[in-house]
Amino acid sequence: MSRLTNFKKWKIKKGIFDHFPSKTLTPFLTFLSSLFLRLPFLPGAAWPLRLSPPIFLHSFILFWGICSFSHSSSQQVTNRYLSTSSDIVSSPTSAPLASNALQLKNKRKAVIALLADHGFSESQISDLDKRFPQILSANPEKSLLPKLLFFQSKGLSSPEIVKLVCSFPRVLTGSLDKRIIPAFDYIQAVLGSEEKTLASIKQFAGILVKDLRISAGPNIEILKQIGVPDSNIFKYLQYQPRVFLINPVRFKETVERVTEMGFNPQQLQFVVAVFILRAMTKSTWDKKVEVYRKWGLSEEEILLAFRRHPWSMMRSEDKINGAMDFFVNKMGCEASFAARRPILLSLSLKKRILPRGYVYQVLLSKGLIKKHQNLILFFESSENCFIEKFINPHKEQIPGLLELYKQKLMDSRR
Known part of the structure; x- marks a missing residue:
């Protein structure tokens, strides 16, 4: 049997070429036939890339269709390919692919239904699929x-679980028995309560996918060895667990650097400084030092400011420059x-310093406060305390001061 006869004997259903212009169809088939005739047919030899003849023809049809209809959108090409491929007779190669x-x-449908049942919205599921598509292909x-x-059994509500997963999607792909449960038990043993x-x-849900005995354990020991109180260590493990997930060698270098800066290991500021330096590259530190x-x-x-x-x-x-500009140039403070x-x-700067700075300037211009008096309390106090101490006592002298202050706050949020 000749190769050409073999080619003609392929079972192609009627209508497969209906979407192709007749002017280009004949040259295309002629080209494909000539190419087919040039391919070697050795006994027992596999087709290129292990494709059967129908699948090989199928690939050429797809390639030719894309080139011929380049003016069409990618979705139209895909749809045409899908509709065309459904007309090709099943082969031993294509059947498993279709089944898979x-x-x-x-x-995917089952995963989406499961997530929806546990409180995930459509947009949240779509976002998970974009950020970490492995979730939608999991069992x-x-x-x-x-x-x-497991998260439900620990007392987390559906909204809390959704927030947990959306913040760190990998938590759903880590091993429950080998990672999540051991990590949970380790943290509970250290902190003392669920x-x-x-x-x-x-x-930080990412702490559940780490082997904490290897990552966090040595770093906790480093802090204990230099005299950091357990209470300070546990406080940061509870509220800033990410600080402990670093290579112990790098962590020790950071701790030594903080010690050289003059921090007292007995104070909470020591652990705070470790966290900040761990989160900041040396080049970033140098740039901020240069701003000051x-x-x-x-x-x-600068080191004194950092220690305090x-x-x-x-x-x-930019924010350092903005704050320094306000206090030095507008408030008249020394650098x-x-x-x-x-x-x-x-x-x-926008939500606290500038709105309160406006009130400060008004009170100063009316002689109701002294220059640089109680600046810390003026800017650092809570909102209710600020209004009670610095606005309400001057309602009669400056009518509408509270309204002006609230307007400045609203402007800062725009």
């Missing part, structure tokens, strides 16, 4: 459901004032 595709589609009954039930453990994983230098602060003053309030170094360069009162630089 159907199984995958059914599994819903054997892999996902046991983890959701309530504190839940608070920790709510802060431009405002006239010395190296010693480490969070002052977590502000962006060194920031080193002595660094907590002021950690306050929100």
Whole structure:
């Protein structure tokens, strides 16, 4: 039997070429036939890429269709391909592929239904699929459901579970028996209660997919060895668990750096400084130091500010500049004032400093307060305390001051 006869004997259902223009169909088939005739047919040899003749023809049809209809959208091409492929007679190669595709589609439907039943919205499921598509291909009954039930058994509500998973989708793909349960038990053993453990994983669910005896354990021991109280360690494990998930060598280097800066291991600020330096690269630290230098602060003053309030170094360069500009140029403070009162630089510029700064200027212009008097209390106090101490006592002298202040707050949120 000749190769051409073999080619003609392929079972192609009627209508497969109906979508192709007749002017290009004949040359295409001629080309395909000539190419087919040139391919070697050795006894027992496999087709290129192990494709059977019908699948090989199928691939050429798809390729030709894409090239011929480049003006069409990708979705139209895909739809045409799918409708065309359904007309090709099943082959030993295509049947398993179709079966696998159907199984995958059914599994995705089952996963979506399971997540929806546990409180996930359509948009949240779509977001999970984009960020971590492995979830929608997991086994819903054997892999996902046991983890959701485990979280429920620990007292987490459906909204809390949804928030937990959306914040760290990988928590649903980690092994329940080998990772999640051992991690949960380890944290509970360290913190001493299930309530504190839940608070920790709510802060960072990623702690549940780590082998904590290897990652967190050595770092906790490093802090204990230099005299950090257990209460401070546990407080950070509860509210900032991410700080412990670092290579022990790097963690020890950070701890040594904090010690050299003059922090007291007995104080909570020591652990805070470790957390901040761990979250910041050296180049980022150097850039922020340079910002303070431009405002006239010395190296010693910058370290003093960091020791008094480490969070002052977590502000962006723009926010540091904005706060320094306000206190130095508008309030008339010395640049060194920031080193002595660094907590002021950690306050929100738009939501706290500027609105209250407006009230400060009004009171100062009326002679109702003295310059630089009670600045810490003025800017740091709670909202209710600020209104009670600095606005209500002056209602008669400055009518409408409270309304003006609230308007400034509203403007800052726009």
